[in-house]
Amino acid sequence: MSIVINHLTFAYTQxxxxxxPTLKGLTFTIEEGSFLGIxxxxxxxxxxxxxxxxxxxxxxxGTVIVDGHDLSQxxxxxxxxxxxxxxxxxxxxxxxxxxxxxxxxxxxxxMKLDEAEIKTRVTNAMTMVGLDxxxxxxxxxxxxxxxxxxxxxxxxxxxxxxxxxxxxxxxxGLDPLGRKEILxxxxxxxxxxxxxxxxxxxxxxxxxxxxxxxxxxxxxxxFLYDTPQIVFSNAEELQRIGLxxxxxxxxxIEMNRRGVAIPTSICTEDAFLHWFREGKAHA
Amino acid sequence: MRDITLGQYVAGNSVIHKLDPRTKIAMMIxxxxxxxxxxxxxxxxxxFVYLVIELxxxxxxxxxxxxxxKPIRFLLILMFLLNLFFTKGENVWLDLGFWKLTDEAVLxxxxxxxxxxxxxxxxxxxxxxxxxxxxxxxxxxxxTPLKIFHFPAHELAMMMTIALRFVPTLxxxxxxxxxxxxxxxxxFESGNIFKRVKSMIPILIPLFVSSFRKADDLAIAMxxxxxxxxxxxxxxxxxxxxxxxxxxxxxxxLFVAALIVILVLF
Ligand SMILES: Nc1ncnc2c1ncn2[C@@H]1O[C@H](COP(=O)(O)OP(=O)(O)O)[C@@H](O)[C@H]1O
Ligand SMILES: [Mg+2]
Numbered sequence: 055m056s057i058v059i060n061h062l063t064f065a066y067t068q069x070x071x072x073x074x075p076t077l078k079g080l081t082f083t084i085e086e087g088s089f090l091g092i093x094x095x096x097x098x099x100x101x102x103x104x105x106x107x108x109x110x111x112x113x114x115x116g117t118v119i120v121d122g123h124d125l126s127q128x129x130x131x132x133x134x135x136x137x138x139x140x141x142x143x144x145x146x147x148x149x150x151x152x153x154x155x156x157x158x159x160x161x162x163x164x165m166k167l168d169e170a171e172i173k174t175r176v177t178n179a180m181t182m183v184g185l186d187x188x189x190x191x192x193x194x195x196x197x198x199x200x201x202x203x204x205x206x207x208x209x210x211x212x213x214x215x216x217x218x219x220x221x222x223x224x225x226x227g228l229d230p231l232g233r234k235e236i237l238x239x240x241x242x243x244x245x246x247x248x249x250x251x252x253x254x255x256x257x258x259x260x261x262x263x264x265x266x267x268x269x270x271x272x273x274x275x276x277f278l279y280d281t282p283q284i285v286f287s288n289a290e291e292l293q294r295i296g297l298x299x300x301x302x303x304x305x306x307i308e309m310n311r312r313g314v315a316i317p318t319s320i321c322t323e324d325a326f327l328h329w330f331r332e333g334k335a336h337a
Numbered sequence: 338m339r340d341i342t343l344g345q346y347v348a349g350n351s352v353i354h355k356l357d358p359r360t361k362i363a364m365m366i367x368x369x370x371x372x373x374x375x376x377x378x379x380x381x382x383x384x385f386v387y388l389v390i391e392l393x394x395x396x397x398x399x400x401x402x403x404x405x406x407k408p409i410r411f412l413l414i415l416m417f418l419l420n421l422f423f424t425k426g427e428n429v430w431l432d433l434g435f436w437k438l439t440d441e442a443v444l445x446x447x448x449x450x451x452x453x454x455x456x457x458x459x460x461x462x463x464x465x466x467x468x469x470x471x472x473x474x475x476x477x478x479x480x481t482p483l484k485i486f487h488f489p490a491h492e493l494a495m496m497m498t499i500a501l502r503f504v505p506t507l508x509x510x511x512x513x514x515x516x517x518x519x520x521x522x523x524x525f526e527s528g529n530i531f532k533r534v535k536s537m538i539p540i541l542i543p544l545f546v547s548s549f550r551k552a553d554d555l556a557i558a559m560x561x562x563x564x565x566x567x568x569x570x571x572x573x574x575x576x577x578x579x580x581x582x583x584x585x586x587x588x589x590x591l592f593v594a595a596l597i598v599i600l601v602l603f
Contacts, residue, residue, distance in 0.1 A: 110519060140516075147543055148539075150543050164521060
């Protein structure tokens with residue numbers, strides 16, 4: 055199963071008239087179990103694109119098919135919304151309930167699950183994001199710290215046990231520790247429950263370290279869609295559209311310029327260290 | 338959601354645009370007085386002519402005026418029909434037994450509808466040609482004399498400016514929260530009225546929370562730039578009463594005078 059996007063074209067409207075298209079004929083497939091990183095300049099249509107994955111926006115041309123459910127069918131949208139979890143930028147601003155428990159339970163309740171199932175899911179989701187259910191269940195979401203609030207909001211999405219989890223810049227405004235926690239949570243989700251992760255991020259390092267596929271959007275079109283190694287070996291093209299490459303790749307490029315024969319497709323520290331050990335061994 | 342424009346301003350360079358906002362507010366008050374003074378449908382021609390002149394001078398396209406009338410179209414139709422049905426009269430045109438269509442009813446219906454159209458169109462001429470900032474500046478200046486009665490003119494104007502500034506922000510915010518809750522399976526479209534009102538809670542509470550947070554942030558930002566109310570505050574854009582303003586007021590007064598003369602004579 056997968057998400058198949060075919061010729062997705064979309065334009066916002068203003069005063070009933072369509073504006074210039076924001077998405078222009080996107081065509082690609084997101085495989086189940088992958089970790090897709092989406093990068094692109096501000097305004098390139100990243101947020102607009104992910105809103106099509108659960109039918110918040112619907113395209114007039116093209117199709118989006120999630121596990122066989124065609125999103126142009128209005129009746130399919132509710133089903134897809136329980137398959138595709140969506141974490142928006144600053145998700146903590148969506149908290150509303152009196153207690154953390156009730157807020158996390160909002161999604162499962164809308165799925166009409168029974169109370170026992172809801173309880174297990176809420177407890178699991180809270181444990182997953184590192185909020186001890188014993189301590190946090192009865193507290194008001196508004197008295198938590200910033201990082202805790204964000205994790206509570208993410209738990210609210212995880213409690214729906216989505217097969218696909220979409221995150222729009224989930225690390226914005228977090229400290230380094232908070233960022234690391236979110237990233238390891240995503241890795242855990244992927245390895246333990248086989249959840250497919252789709253993440254928009256401006257951090258090339260994070261994308262290179264975690265993504266299995268990278269989608270580069272440029273003015274509403276697919277600029278590149280490939281593995282991080284291949285995408286980030288196009289340093290010059292990326293620079294031209296206002297993006298950069300991971301810092302480790304920059305180092306490799308500079309070393310290369312100075313005559314060290316290191317491949318410029320290296321984009322993670324592990325690969326870098328690996329090459330170093332191998333290289334040393336050969337020397 | 339983004340399509341809603343409140344007090345929309347169409348930037349321009351016309352004589353009307355360049356008038357002092359205080360002049361335009363005064364002009365509108367006089368214009369409204371004119372439309373209320375008239376008791377006979379034919380004399381509505383005077384405020385109508387006034388409006389047409391203003392519209393032509395401002396270079397605003399008629400489309401905007403028609404747009405401003407859109408929200409009141411149902412009210413207009415309702416008013417028209419109510420008057421048509423319930424105004425008593427002598428001169429019967431059509432007798433259906435249970436209801437008679439009379440001369441007076443037709444005239445009355447048209448009179449009231451046209452008057453409302455003129456009122457709304459006139460009021461939107463003000464907001465179309467005056468930016469919200471200029472409008473609140475003008476209002477503040479006009480209300481300043483009331484300060485001797487401890488009327489908070491500056492505070493009121495500042496509140497209006499801030500409120501206008503935050504309308505689009507809050508629209509954006511509510512759209513975002515709506516999307517987030519819909520992604521969690523919230524349903525805002527089905528169910529009876531009680532269910533629907535209840536389904537708004539997950540949008541309204543975060544919206545309130547974020548409004549308070551924004552208000553707090555804004556207060557701190559203003560204070561850290563030494564804002565301490567209106568006393569001793571100078572302005573970048575000074576309001577200036579010029580020759581053109583005097584001219585505009587005089588013409589408006591001329592119309593009012595003409596109307597009064599006609600009303601007295603006939
Ligand atoms: N609700 C909207 N109405 C009209 N235009 C919009 C709306 N949301 C976004 N846009 C426009 O669509 C383009 C893509 O925006 P977005 O998807 O938010 O980009 P990104 O997330 O990559 O920064 C931008 O030019 C933006 O101005
Ligand atoms: Mg975005």
